[in-house]
Structures are given as structure tokens and as C-alpha cells.
Amino acid sequence: xxxxxxxxxxxxxxxxxxxxxxxxxxxxxxxxxxxxxxxxxxxxxxxxxxxxxxxxxxxxxxxxxxxxxxxxxxxxxxxxxxxxxxxxxxxxxxxxxxxxxxxxxxxxxxxxxxxxxxxxxxxxxxxxxxxxxxxxxxxxxxxxxxxxxxxxxxxxxxxxxxxxxxxxxxxxxxxxxxxxxxxxxxxxxxxxxxxxxxxxxxxxxxxxxxxxxxxxxxxxxxxxxxxxxxxxxxxxxxxxxxxxxxxxxxxxxxxxxxxxxxxxxxxxxxxxxxxxxxxxxxxxxxxxxxxxxxxxxxxxxxxxxxxxxxxxxxxxxxxxxxxxxxxxxxxxxxxx
Numbered sequence: 001x002x003x004x005x006x007x008x009x010x011x012x013x014x015x016x017x018x019x020x021x022x023x024x025x026x027x028x029x030x031x032x033x034x035x036x037x038x039x040x041x042x043x044x045x046x047x048x049x050x051x052x053x054x055x056x057x058x059x060x061x062x063x064x065x066x067x068x069x070x071x072x073x074x075x076x077x078x079x080x081x082x083x084x085x086x087x088x089x090x091x092x093x094x095x096x097x098x099x100x101x102x103x104x105x106x107x108x109x110x111x112x113x114x115x116x117x118x119x120x121x122x123x124x125x126x127x128x129x130x131x132x133x134x135x136x137x138x139x140x141x142x143x144x145x146x147x148x149x150x151x152x153x154x155x156x157x158x159x160x161x162x163x164x165x166x167x168x169x170x171x172x173x174x175x176x177x178x179x180x181x182x183x184x185x186x187x188x189x190x191x192x193x194x195x196x197x198x199x200x201x202x203x204x205x206x207x208x209x210x211x212x213x214x215x216x217x218x219x220x221x222x223x224x225x226x227x228x229x230x231x232x233x234x235x236x237x238x239x240x241x242x243x244x245x246x247x248x249x250x251x252x253x254x255x256x257x258x259x260x261x262x263x264x265x266x267x268x269x270x271x272x273x274x275x276x277x278x279x280x281x282x283x284x285x286x287x288x289x290x291x292x293x294x295x296x297x298x299x300x301x302x303x304x305x306x307x308x309x310x311x312x313x314x315x316x317x318x319x320x321x322x323x324x325x326x327x328x329x330x331x332x333x334x335x336x
Contacts, residue, residue: 063089069216070096070105087116094141099218101282103149110145113138161253164295169193170336171200171294175210176329177305180278181298182260188251189293192262192271195246196293199274200333204242209327210306211237212277220281222306223263224330225274234320238275245270253292255283258303260294280307 062079066072073096077089094109113121119138127134135143164183173180184193199205207230212223228240248262248271255261259279262271271291278296280303296303306328314321 063092067092068096068218070100070102083116084119087113087119087121091121091138098145103145103152107142107145107149110138110142114142159254159256161256161259161292161295164297169197170297171197172334172336173205173299174331174333175302175306176331178302179299180296180302182294183297184294185251185253185292188253189249189291191246191249192291192293195273196276197335199242201335203332204274205330206332207329209237209329210324211327212322213307213309213311213324214322215280215307215311219283220307221277221279221283222303223275223277225263225272225276227274229327234323237320237323241265241275242273244273246273247271248289248291249293250288251292255279255286255290255292257282258296258300259292260296261286262291262293264290278303278307280304 062076063073063085066076070093073089073092077086077093080086080089090109090112094106094113097103097106097109113119116122121138122136124134124136127136128140130140130143164185165187168186169184171182171184173182184197186193204227205225208224208227209229210222210224211226211229212221214221214223223238226238226240227242228236228238231237245265245268246262248269253259257279261277261279263275263277264270265272306324309328310325312320312323312325
């Protein structure tokens with residue numbers, strides 16, 4: 001079946017690591033620390049399902065169904081009365097909060113886990129060996145999180161994109177929701193900038209839709225640039241382009257909030273010839289893989305509004321996931 005091109009597909013390569021990559025690695029270290037907690041969750045769940053499958057299974061359903069959405073996990077956990085299961089809910093809140101980079105919420109959730117000393121997560125039965133000896137899964141996660149918070153505070157000034165050079169080319173993207181101003185990184189991503197401006201000047205983007213909106217706390221983007229989105233057949237959206245791809249351009253720009261980056265065809269090592277996405281949240285796991293080539297210097301409120309629009313019910317078999325109910329269109333692009 002048709003599948004949408006995704007901006008989330010990444011490969012892992014071994015090379016000398018920059019300070020930024022070290023930062024990304026450290027974020028995944030703390031996520032991995034929670035992974036130990038969740039692994040314990042799975043083991044315990046399997047045990048419970050074997051011993052009292054029906055009784056316990058029904059009580060887990062709300063949490064399991066909510067996983068992947070921080071707000072839904074919080075709501076599901078708040079509705080739980082059973083102390084043991086409520087502590088599992090706190091562990092899941094911590095996991096989702098870390099993935100959403102809400103460190104304070106993760107720390108508070110781990111405190112709630114620690115508040116139940118008799119819980120499986122606070123036992124060393126499935127403990128982790130550290131320099132300080134054998135510690136419980138919850139203690140291990142708390143230690144990793146504390147180390148990460150300290151490291152982030154000491155290095156917070158090192159991770160910010162420079163503004164595009166003075167005199168850089170600009171464009172105004174006119175949409176059905178308002179205007180978005182883009183300022184291009186001509187020195188850092190010259191080929192991507194040249195390609196985008198060429199297509200925009202030819203009217204290639206006129207009438208296309210922002211066909212894909214991902215808004216899940218883990219990844220927050222608005223994707224457009226597909227000529228197929230002019231067609232009514234939604235199953236073809238996300239598969240189109242100008243008939244070519246383009247080689248990625250490595251630079252030191254990071255996927256912070258408010259940038260324009262090139263999408264990638266599924267399974268490809270190159271950038272799409274036309275599709276792009278705006279970053280509405282921090283998506284640093286895309287750094288070094290996708291090419292950033294512009295900064296949003298006006299109309300971020302328009303991008304945010306597009307990002308917050310209602311999404312259609314997913315139909316994975318048809319490849320229609322993350323599709324807005326009423327997609328916003330690009331009416332024209334003026335190059336300044």
C-alpha cells in the first residue's frame with residue numbers, strides 16, 4: 001500500500017562525534033535509563049498476565065493505550081487508584097516527559113515512583129550494577145536524569161543556530177492561514193536554497209498543501225512541498241516531487257524550533273527534490289541527517305496554527321497518517 005514519506009527515518013553512522021552529537025547521545029542516555037524502567041514494566045506485566053491475566057490485563061489497558069502521548073498518559077495515570085499500577089503510570093509519565101524534553105515533569109514523575117518504596121521499580125531484584133553498587137531501576141533512572149540536567153545547564157549556551165548572514169535571501173510564503181517569512185542559509189546549504197528558490201520562482205509550490213502534520217510531543221513538524229497534494233487522492237500525498245532528489249548538505253545547523261529542513265524519501269539517503277518540513281518542536285535526532293536551509297523569521301504563529309489543526313483518523317493500510325482534516329495551502333511564494 002502507499003505510504004507517506006517520513007521525515008523521521010534516520011540511520012546511525014559511526015564517525016567522530018561533535019559536541020552536539022555528544023549532547024544528543026546524552027539525551028538518549030537518560031531515555032535509555034528510563035528504558036530500563038520500562039523493560040521492568042514489560043517483565044512485570046508479562047508475569048502478571050501469566051498469573052492473573054484477565055484481572056490485571058484490564059487494569060493495564062488504559063496506560064498501554066495511552067503510551068506515546070504525554071497528556072493521555074497523565075490522564076490515564078490520574079484515573080488509577082491502585083497504588084502499584086499508579087506507580088507504573090508515573091514511570092510512563094517520566095518516559096513520555098523525557099521524550100518531550102519536559103525534564104521537570106520527568107523528575108517529578110520519578111519522585112512519585114520513589115514514593116512507593118515497596119514497588120517493583122524500587123527493588124534491586126532486577127537491579128542495575130553501577131559504580132555505587134546495585135541500584136533499583138527507578139534509582140538508576142533518577143541518577144541518569146540528574147546527571148543530564150546538570151550537563152545541560154553547564155552547556156546550554158553551546159547549542160543554538162546562528163542567524164542567517166546579513167543580506168541573506170528571503171522569501172514570503174503566502175498561505176491560506178497567513179504569511180510565513182523565510183530567511184535562507186545560503187552559505188551553509190547553498191544547493192538546497194538554490195533548488196527551493198528555483199521551484200518557488202516557477203510556481204511549483206503554488207496550490208500545494210501542508211499534507212502532513214506530526215504533533216505527538218516526540219516529533220512536532222509541519223510538512224509540505226508535494227505536488228501530489230493538489231490531487232484529491234490523499235493516498236498519493238507525500239509521494240510526489242519534481243522528479244529528482246538532491247544530495248544532502250552537511251552543516252552544523254540543528255533542528256531547533258522554527259526552521260525549514262528538507263524531507264527525505266522513504267529509504268533514501270538524499271533529500272527530497274521539493275518536500276520540506278517546518279520544525280515546531282526540537283527534533284535533534286534529525287540533526288546530521290536532514291538538511292536545514294532556512295530560518296522562520298516571521299509568521300511562526302501561522303506555522304503553529306497549522307501544527308495545531310485537527311488530524312484525520314489514521315488509516316495505516318492506505319498510508320494516510322498525520323493528515324490534517326482541512327489542510328492549509330500555499331497560495332504563492334514571493335522571493336525578496
